[in-house]
Amino acid sequence: MRVTEQTKLRTRERILDAARKLLDDKGFERATTRDIAIEAGIATGTLFNYFPSKEALALTILGEAVEQAESEFQARRWGGESLAELLFALTASVLRCLGPYRRFACQVIETQPGPSSMPTALQASDEALRNYLEHVTELITHHGPTGGQPPTVITLHLYWTLLLGVLSYWAQDRSPHQEDTLVLLDQSLRMFVHSLSEPHHRTELSDEPDHL
Amino acid sequence: MRVTEQTKLRTRERILDAARKLLDDKGFERATTRDIAIEAGIATGTLFNYFPSKEALALTILGEAVEQAESEFQARRWGGESLAELLFALTASVLRCLGPYRRFACQVIETQPGPSSMPTALQASDEALRNYLEHVTELITHHGPTGGQPPTVITLHLYWTLLLGVLSYWAQDRSPHQEDTLVLLDQSLRMFVHSLSEPHHRTELSDEPDHL
DNA sequence: GGTATTATATGAGCGTGCTCATATTAGGAT
């Protein structure tokens, strides 16, 4: 069965469509891989020839959305905006593109390893997420208050944390057009950008040990 | 089999001990409920007579640690410290008490619903975590810059987000005594407290829609 | 002691995500 490349791509798309439908209908946990396979007209095992795991399948869908947000952002003409404004616009784009997947986006992205441990290596497992983080790194480097200095790992981790917080609020935001989410995003980013100007400290308390 | 209260408590403790051991050895996912039950000398089903789920079992262990941190904090004599210092001391206590469970603490707490949607109702499912959040709310209310005003839901959500970020960094922190974690904690809290003085905005960009 | 009652313990079994030996078939060689 030396199937044509085209057939394989069609199967892949059928799986992605089925997954989009069922993940949106039932959320990440209640949408089973068996059901997705049936909806796509294939056997359960076949699904795993195309995607290594249910999580990777969902991430593929979300990654495409993030990539689209990225292009939308790049397509706009920028000049003179502050770092906070740029990050706001980029992240609002991401939220808009993730809109159709609000039901499961946060559940999946939350489980991704952020840029914590490994120095420099942004370790989000999905490539689109890695690119997003690299893009953020670049924006901070070139538009941040510490001209030209790339952010530390701790700073990047902080950014990722805040993004996850916004996503998890957004996933449950019942306000008309998720306006509250934009308020939270704004507050998060202002806070974050402000903190870039401050050096890294460590609070000293007389009766507090300085380690854990 | 109308077993004495004491026997039930002993079984419960045996389960908790077994869980502490295996969760620490293998992490949350690789420690199976079957193995924990065997280690505790009971049948698999029995475990679920004592705890409704594997997650609840782990949360019980972590909840006890958080409660201990809480009492340590209460036991100290406070006077004149800033909000940032109080939050720092409280959270450092929590981290210290969670120390023995570093392997799985973050994996479990991360999955807990934060104080996002429901107004006022802090919805962390474990009681110790709810208490912790209520305590934080109280500290912000009485020591924050907006004297006497309780924080908004968004503000609390932000705090929870930052705490999760610290936990996830801490879980992987390889620095000698997790000193980097303290740096991150410090930066997070300074940032957070600073943001309390600023009103909630929404960034306005000429070509950016004001909703999602 | 014997029996009834009833809280608790038990483990077969279910639905998951995922694997892997096997069956199937497309496409080249003849």
Added chain:
DNA sequence: ATCCTAATATGAGCACGCTCATATAATACC
């Protein structure tokens, strides 16, 4: 046309968390 081969599809089966009908045994009553 026919066979051969290797890429792909298949679904029985595994280990997981968790459930539930049933077995077991501790107490109350006589």
